[in-house]
Amino acid sequence: MRRDRRAAERRGRASELIAMVWLMLKGYRILGRRLRTPHGEVDLAALKGGVLVIVEVKARRTALAGSEAIGPHQQGRLTNAALYLARRWRLDGARLRFDLMVVGAGPLPLHWRGAWFDDRLR
């Protein structure tokens, strides 16, 4: 059990690294990795074209499995975390986007821009 967890942890870290490099290649400025907030952890935060992009990285065999790995609860947590980070970085007015990066589903990481939205009125 412990071994499995550790293996998963290692795989996750490796995927995040791959995802970060891929994003940098695509011209994103990485603001942080593995960011701890009171609401939860953010895998990657990046900035491109004035848009604060919060990236969730998943190591999965298929894109579908990757997209299924984020439930509504986690989406809500990430929304709050993103708003927290935006405030911390004085990016309050910035536009926010949530991306999903699936590593391991193909030869290249799969970058799904705008993977989910938050349509709640606040």
Next chain:
Amino acid sequence: MSTSAVTVAFVGLEPKRVEVQVQLAGGVAGIVIVGLGDKAVSESRERVRAAFASLGLAVPAGRVIVNLAPADLPKEGSHYDLPIALALMAEIGVVPKDALDSALAFGELGLDGSLAATPGALPAAMAAHAMGLKLICPAACGAEAAWADGDVLAAPSLIALINHFRGSGVIRAAERGELIEGNTVPDLRDVKGQEQAKRALEIAAAGGHNILLVGPPGSGKSMLAQRLPGLLPPLSAGELLEVSQLQSVAGLLERGRLTRTRPFRAPHHSASMAALVGGGLRVRPGEISLAHHGVLFLDELPEFAQHALDALRQPLETGEVSIARANHRVTYPARFLLAAAMNPCRCGGGPGVGACRRGPRCAIDYQARLSGPLLDRIDIQIDVPAVTAADLALPPSGEGSAEVAARVAAARALQRARGAELGAGEDLTNGRTQPPELERIAAPDEKGAVLLSAASEALALSARGYHRTLRVARTIADLDGARAVGRAHIAEALSLRRQWARAEAGPAIMRAGACATS
């Protein structure tokens, strides 16, 4: 920094201009639709998002705020998809902003970016025409929308629309659907026997009188009523437009085909009040509005819910129905001819074989289900006796719908002329004439007056019953081409009323057709 597109919201049949404003703002990614939209409107964002994805377009990051102005007008329906999508595309520069300046967009989006048929295209097109705008609608609605005379851009999909605006693939102007001129209803010739009932139908059609047929099962009541639209004159251009708009809102127009045959609606007796008069969660025209300028046939009249029937009283009087809601009120036109049929009693009734064995009580109880005020609004009430084998063996009658319709048209022409004379509008039929005018136009001659006053005493006619008789007599005179209402006309009108079984009355007034006891 916002872009807007124009569309319409329907309050009843009345289109109201709605501006769809789209603005991109900072914050968490998402589409927020404000402006009192219902569920279909708020679900629009999922369709817009999916359609964008299918085109390879990304919904811009940050908060997309969609405002439907005026914000205090409740909005219902799925036709806001297209204006929202177009305004959003203009905002991100996929289509030029000025493309939306002189257009009214209307339509539902599919997940694949296609445009689906949307109810209400005809009134939307007329609204666009009135505002001097071009209508952008789904291709499936093009044939319907083209009837409104305005410019119509009927696109099969969002991508076709983008190509059209960019000039790389022009969409041709929509063509009108066909207009069905001929009558498609069954012919009166098929009915054997029942000469009195046929005559009553003719009078009802000529004067626009409501009619009630009372008879045992199998006497041909439904068959007779179904032939009523065939006796009425075809819809005039104005009426056709009104009827088609209602059908369009209800989503009943198929491939933009309009028909001049008057509508015939026959709701089942389990129909709820909302189904009959309109309403429901999404306010839609009910059966009585769909029967506008046509015939509403209620078979097994006493089986309808009491409150549903009583809800017909107001529209029968005013020709329109108002549905009041907590936050708004809608009005639909509902000027219909009510044709109703019923058995004399629950068990079927009728004299001879299959007669009711439970005595007159059965008929009295059954007929008491109809409220007096409703019956008061039905000018012609007749018994339809069972058909005999001898009737069925008769050769087909020499007279069909066409001959009767010709007489009806002549009688209606007289009424129109009189209506214009009175300054009451051309569509005033005898059935709608109210007492002050009625006494002017239907004053009987001397002999007629004598008969009428004698009859009122003998039959204990109420004021309403008296006026009903006059109205029907006027129509009979019109069918005759007579200027004055004579004795014969009064006599025939008196024969078209029915004595109702009543608890306190003895069997003396029970006529054939009601549960005869001896």
